[in-house]
Amino acid sequence: MNTQKDNISYSAQDVIIPPEQFVLPTHNSDGDPIPPMTSEQIYEFDTHGWILFPEVITDDDLKEMQEFAYRLHHDPESLPEHERNTLGGPLQKLIDHPLVVSLLNEFTAHPSVTNSHCYGYTVESTTLFYRAEGMGGFGPHNGNGMLRFPGDVHYYNAFPGKGYSPHTRVVWELNEVKKGQGGTLLVTGSHKSVYTAPPEIQNPKSDIWDTYGCPPGSLLFFTEALTHSANPWTNTDNDRMAIFNLYSPVDSGYARVYQPHPKLLESMTEMRQTLFRSRYVVDNSKNTD
Ligand SMILES: [Fe+2]
Numbered sequence: 001m002n003t004q005k006d007n008i009s010y011s012a013q014d015v016i017i018p019p020e021q022f023v024l025p026t027h028n029s030d031g032d033p034i035p036p037m038t039s040e041q042i043y044e045f046d047t048h049g050w051i052l053f054p055e056v057i058t059d060d061d062l063k064e065m066q067e068f069a070y071r072l073h074h075d076p077e078s079l080p081e082h083e084r085n086t087l088g089g090p091l092q093k094l095i096d097h098p099l100v101v102s103l104l105n106e107f108t109a110h111p112s113v114t115n116s117h118c119y120g121y122t123v124e125s126t127t128l129f130y131r132a133e134g135m136g137g138f139g140p141h142n143g144n145g146m147l148r149f150p151g152d153v154h155y156y157n158a159f160p161g162k163g164y165s166p167h168t169r170v171v172w173e174l175n176e177v178k179k180g181q182g183g184t185l186l187v188t189g190s191h192k193s194v195y196t197a198p199p200e201i202q203n204p205k206s207d208i209w210d211t212y213g214c215p216p217g218s219l220l221f222f223t224e225a226l227t228h229s230a231n232p233w234t235n236t237d238n239d240r241m242a243i244f245n246l247y248s249p250v251d252s253g254y255a256r257v258y259q260p261h262p263k264l265l266e267s268m269t270e271m272r273q274t275l276f277r278s279r280y281v282v283d284n285s286k287n288t289d
Helices: 012-016 039-048 059-074 089-096 098-107 262-267 270-276
Strands: 002-005 008-011 050-053 122-131 157-159 162-164 168-173 218-223 240-248
Touching (some): 039 050, 039 098, 039 162, 059 089, 059 122, 059 240, 089 098, 089 240, 089 270, 098 168
Antiparallel strands (some): 002 008, 050 218, 122 240, 157 162, 168 218
16 A cells, blocks of 8 residues: 655555665674574573673683773773773774674664664663672663653564564673672563562562673673663672673664764774764665775
8 A cells, every 4th residue: 555645655565664675784893704693592682681691702802801991990091082981992892793793783773774884773872880899789770671652762672583672781791790799680581571570679689680690701781671780799809890882773762872082983994983873764874885
């Protein structure tokens, strides 16, 4: 059925279905191949609302990142001004690490604003959470992601064979996390729950909460539609040193698109720069060939 509006003709297919031909990046901005998610990983993220990849960064790479992040927290003045952030130095490559692009391609990319050299999402925030003993406050939020009205980006869409998480959190744990000693708390499956959370949600020790332990260099994803919370850090063997990156749709978002220092942005490849572009849909898939 065709409809007529403002002298433009639309067919039902044009309106409902995204472009038939779209290409997701198969390589990241460093030219590294993007591993497709396995069906088990896709099922786990969709069903649980979160997934952990242990020990993604190791050896010298990890050491370099740990040293930079430590310096960023304790002695930022020793870094050039444009590098005093979580996109500086060796940390920059985490923002479009192949595993990050892999999950975001599957669950977050907007098909009509992506191509092989342009990411289908933007970065909303990137922050270093450095926590010593006692730091970090309990504060449950979000959940019921299937029931959000338009205008609230904390939603999750699920259709037969396809999940969509527009607002996706990516956490790089650069130090070890001991289970139950300050890692993020998550309520598994709550992005799809349709009931209000019970009073137990206010108790961080309740079995309703899940959490994780992981070696340094591990990678955690969760949909912001999930009920989650920070938790005071109690591990006295090492501090928490986690980079929290948040990705949002290209056509909408919760806060503004993150703006890197201009000098830093300029130094990035054109493909990586697409993570920081303005939010709109029409003609917003840059052909960076
Ligand atoms: Fe959150």
